[in-house]
Amino acid sequence: MSNQKVIKNLKTFSTAxxxxxxxxxxxxxxxxxIIVREVLNATNDNLxxxxxxxxxxxxxxIYPHTSWDCSWIHxxxxxxxxxxxxxxAMNKALxxxxxxxxxxxEPKFVAFGGDGATYxxxxxxxxxxFERGHDMMYVCLDNEVYANTGGQRSSSTPIGAxxxxxxxxxTSYGEKRNKKDMLQIMxxxxxxxxxxxxxxxxxxxxxxxxxxxxxxxxxxINAMSACTTEWKFQPHExxxxxxxxxxxxxxxxxxxxxxxxxxxxxxxxxxxxVRDYLAFQPRFKHLFKPENExxxxxxxxxxxxxxxxxxxxxxxxx
Amino acid sequence: MNSKQxxxxxxxxxxGNTCNAQALRQASVDVVxxxxxTPSTNTVENYATFHANGYVDGEFIMxxxxxxxxxxxxxxxxxxxxxxxxxxSQGCALMVEVLYQCSGMRLPAVLCLVNRALAAPLNVNGDxxxxxxxxxxxxxxxxxxxxQNAYDxxxxxxxxxxxxxxxxxxxxxxDGFLTSHTAQTVRPLKDEVAYNFIGDYVPVNAMLDFSKPxxxxxxxxxxxxxxxxxxQHAALQAAFPVVEEVxxxxxxxxxxxxxxxxxxxxxxxxxxxxxxxxxxxxxxxAADELKEEGIxxxxxxxxxxxxxxxxxxxxxxxxxxxxxxxDRSAPGGTVGALYNEVAGALINTEARPxxxxxxxxxxxxxxxxxxLKDIFRDLAKDAENGKIxxxxxxxxxxxxxxxxxxxx
Ligand SMILES: Cc1ncc(C[n+]2csc(CCOP(=O)(O)OP(=O)(O)O)c2C)c(N)n1
Ligand code: SF4
Numbered sequence: 001m002s003n004q005k006v007i008k009n010l011k012t013f014s015t016a017x018x019x020x021x022x023x024x025x026x027x028x029x030x031x032x033x034i035i036v037r038e039v040l041n042a043t044n045d046n047l048x049x050x051x052x053x054x055x056x057x058x059x060x061x062i063y064p065h066t067s068w069d070c071s072w073i074h075x076x077x078x079x080x081x082x083x084x085x086x087x088x089a090m091n092k093a094l095x096x097x098x099x100x101x102x103x104x105x106e107p108k109f110v111a112f113g114g115d116g117a118t119y120x121x122x123x124x125x126x127x128x129x130f131e132r133g134h135d136m137m138y139v140c141l142d143n144e145v146y147a148n149t150g151g152q153r154s155s156s157t158p159i160g161a162x163x164x165x166x167x168x169x170x171t172s173y174g175e176k177r178n179k180k181d182m183l184q185i186m187x188x189x190x191x192x193x194x195x196x197x198x199x200x201x202x203x204x205x206x207x208x209x210x211x212x213x214x215x216x217x218x219x220x221i222n223a224m225s226a227c228t229t230e231w232k233f234q235p236h237e238x239x240x241x242x243x244x245x246x247x248x249x250x251x252x253x254x255x256x257x258x259x260x261x262x263x264x265x266x267x268x269x270x271x272x273x274v275r276d277y278l279a280f281q282p283r284f285k286h287l288f289k290p291e292n293e294x295x296x297x298x299x300x301x302x303x304x305x306x307x308x309x310x311x312x313x314x315x316x317x318x
Numbered sequence: 319m320n321s322k323q324x325x326x327x328x329x330x331x332x333x334g335n336t337c338n339a340q341a342l343r344q345a346s347v348d349v350v351x352x353x354x355x356t357p358s359t360n361t362v363e364n365y366a367t368f369h370a371n372g373y374v375d376g377e378f379i380m381x382x383x384x385x386x387x388x389x390x391x392x393x394x395x396x397x398x399x400x401x402x403x404x405x406x407s408q409g410c411a412l413m414v415e416v417l418y419q420c421s422g423m424r425l426p427a428v429l430c431l432v433n434r435a436l437a438a439p440l441n442v443n444g445d446x447x448x449x450x451x452x453x454x455x456x457x458x459x460x461x462x463x464x465x466q467n468a469y470d471x472x473x474x475x476x477x478x479x480x481x482x483x484x485x486x487x488x489x490x491x492x493d494g495f496l497t498s499h500t501a502q503t504v505r506p507l508k509d510e511v512a513y514n515f516i517g518d519y520v521p522v523n524a525m526l527d528f529s530k531p532x533x534x535x536x537x538x539x540x541x542x543x544x545x546x547x548x549x550q551h552a553a554l555q556a557a558f559p560v561v562e563e564v565x566x567x568x569x570x571x572x573x574x575x576x577x578x579x580x581x582x583x584x585x586x587x588x589x590x591x592x593x594x595x596x597x598x599x600x601x602x603x604a605a606d607e608l609k610e611e612g613i614x615x616x617x618x619x620x621x622x623x624x625x626x627x628x629x630x631x632x633x634x635x636x637x638x639x640x641x642x643x644x645d646r647s648a649p650g651g652t653v654g655a656l657y658n659e660v661a662g663a664l665i666n667t668e669a670r671p672x673x674x675x676x677x678x679x680x681x682x683x684x685x686x687x688x689x690l691k692d693i694f695r696d697l698a699k700d701a702e703n704g705k706i707x708x709x710x711x712x713x714x715x716x717x718x719x720x721x722x723x724x725x726x
Contacts, residue, residue, distance in 0.1 A: 066533040071525035074535035079389035086393025128382035
């Protein structure tokens with residue numbers, strides 16, 4: 001972690017040189033921008049950043065403007081990971097050939113993708129990159145929806161959410177399936193480090209990002225990214241929505257090292273009922289109709305069970 | 319180049335895939351990302367062997383698909399080095415999205431495209447469906463008639479695409495099996511000579527140059543998109559003089575002559591066949607043999623399929639009375655692309671030759687000297703009458719007469 005900043009408090013963190021700057025057109029209150037800032041501010045190393053098609057990409061590099069004061073590339077929706085893998089391979093090649101001097105510090109390679117880009121369309125590409133073991137970090141901005149195309153379901157959309165392609169209606173409660181467990185899948189790829197983070201728990205997040213950057217090989221970070229537009233809360237409520245997600249344990253914060261060591265990194269002092277998390281977001285409004293309320297109970301049971309599972313794994317060091 | 323050099327004989331017996339692999343080796347490509355598909359697989363297999371034995375010193379990554387191969391190439395090229403891959407048919411189809419992204423970002427990659435039919439029905443043999451599929455992807459496209467051409471043009475592809483006036487990716491086409499799997503005598507350059515001919519890679523807007531952060535692959539709206547596309551078109555047009563210059567330099571180095579439009583027996587010819595790939599050489603034999611019958615037959619082939627040499631072709635075809643444009647790709651409800659483009663070249667000229675469209679050789683079906691002679695004979699009749707004696711389009715050699723002729 002030689003080049004990584006020593007971050008003691010929010011002040012030292014926020015006075016770092018910005019590599020993700022203004023001139024973006026993300027919605028006010030969008031958590032994507034908070035997460036990206038937190039990732040980039042966690043290191044002083046040179047960065048090569050990739051983005052998949054999605055809100056982050058279309059809002060931050062609109063010709064002739066750019067929000068990125070670092071090397072940056074976007075190719076397509078599914079191949080942000082592979083673009084970065086290619087750049088990482090080029091770095092290796094040029095060093096081998098002596099065209100980059102060995103004294104030049106190694107840069108860090110980071111790919112950002114939405115949950116659509118990660119859980120769905122880009123899954124094969126990410127899997128390939130992780131199997132090949134590129135030295136890179138993949139960060140999923142998980143807002144549980146295809147936000148950029150206007151709010152369609154993805155395989156990260158949780159059960160019961162109303163989306164434009166899985167709308168709640170008189171005969172439907174919205175999305176029918178449970179969110180894919182991406183972290184476990186990525187750990188199973190043999191990734192040396194995977195972690196779930198949330199922007200409101202910024203210290204936890206920065207620590208994990210730094211740990212990830214210090215790890216050789218492909219690192220996967222799933223970042224909960226509250227979306228004011230599709231989750232339908234007010235722009236100033238982003239952190240509150242994120243707090244509810246982690247405090248209800250709907251989005252637990254933990255890491256898995258080498259696929260075998262699971263650490264829970266945040267234990268809420270007061271666990272909030274799932275009901276409160278759901279009630280905060282109008283995308284779940286219809287779940288509070290009498291005929292749907294059973295889903296809230298089921299949801300609570302599922303969250304409890306998963307929390308117990310994580311704790312048992314942590315205890316057993318597996 | 320700092321990898322182990324290979325001692326090559328003055329004359330080697332190589333197939334087209336070996337030619338590709340040797341050219342990539344001699345170009346000292348920094349990153350090759352690839353995925354196998356018949357009939358281009360041997361290009362990457364050969365390259366892997368070179369890599370395994372220290373004859374190349376870059377990175378060779380076997381990725382999980384052709385889409386990923388081209389994606390890795392784009393990321394690697396943007397990082398600031400020389401990149402290449404090889405594919406055919408379905409693999410090329412899977413790459414198409416990224417081909418547009420690569421050229422739109424003005425990244426000079428090289429793709430060795432070993433031409434093959436596109437499914438369905440599934441067919442592993444050669445035709446030009448994949449070449450046609452990529453024709454509007456903004457890549458420069460070179461076409462070879464034999465293994466020597468494949469070697470020469472793949473080498474030249476780097477020099478052309480990386481030229482500062484161009485900075486575009488290049489496809490080096492060769493016929494599946496007919497070239498890719500047929501051992502032929504090839505005169506390679508010495509490693510050092512080949513590498514020096516291409517020159518060192520000069521990065522532009524490299525992501526690994528941290529003194530100057532760069533944003534690749536931006537979003538544009540109506541306000542800028544058109545200008546970007548116009549610049550890309552201008553860069554493709556700028557490739558004409560660059561190709562000419564590179565061909566000239568190559569001739570000085572090797573004595574081997576390449577032209578943007580290749581012609582055989584064109585001087586004083588009444589009729590001409592226009593075709594791509596290996597058919598060129600077969601047709602030259604047919605044309606020569608017809609001299610005895612008094613038919614003045616020529617063969618014409620654009621060496622550059624993109625940018626398409628409209629003016630050069632128009633100029634060369636001024637005195638020809640009847641033409642057969644041979645398209646080795648399914649017509650898909652219209653005339654073939656080559657016919658279309660040649661017609662486009664000629665429509666505003668004084669000469670308005672009679673033009674037939676022949677769809678031929680799909681899925682690897684052979685075309686023989688004998689058949690090509692018959693085509694020339696038909697053209698001679700057209701030339702004499704000043705009009706087409708049959709229909710505009712013929713599916714040459716297809717079984718069942720009801721499938722053969724189209725009025726359009
Ligand atoms: C191959 C392809 N299919 C579809 C699209 C359309 N598309 C662009 S962004 C997007 C959704 C992005 O969603 P996600 O990855 O979750 O990111 P978000 O916008 O939510 O941040 C879709 C469907 C595309 N650009 N490319
Ligand atoms: S739609 Fe959601 S993810 Fe997209 S910019 Fe707005 S808040 Fe951010």
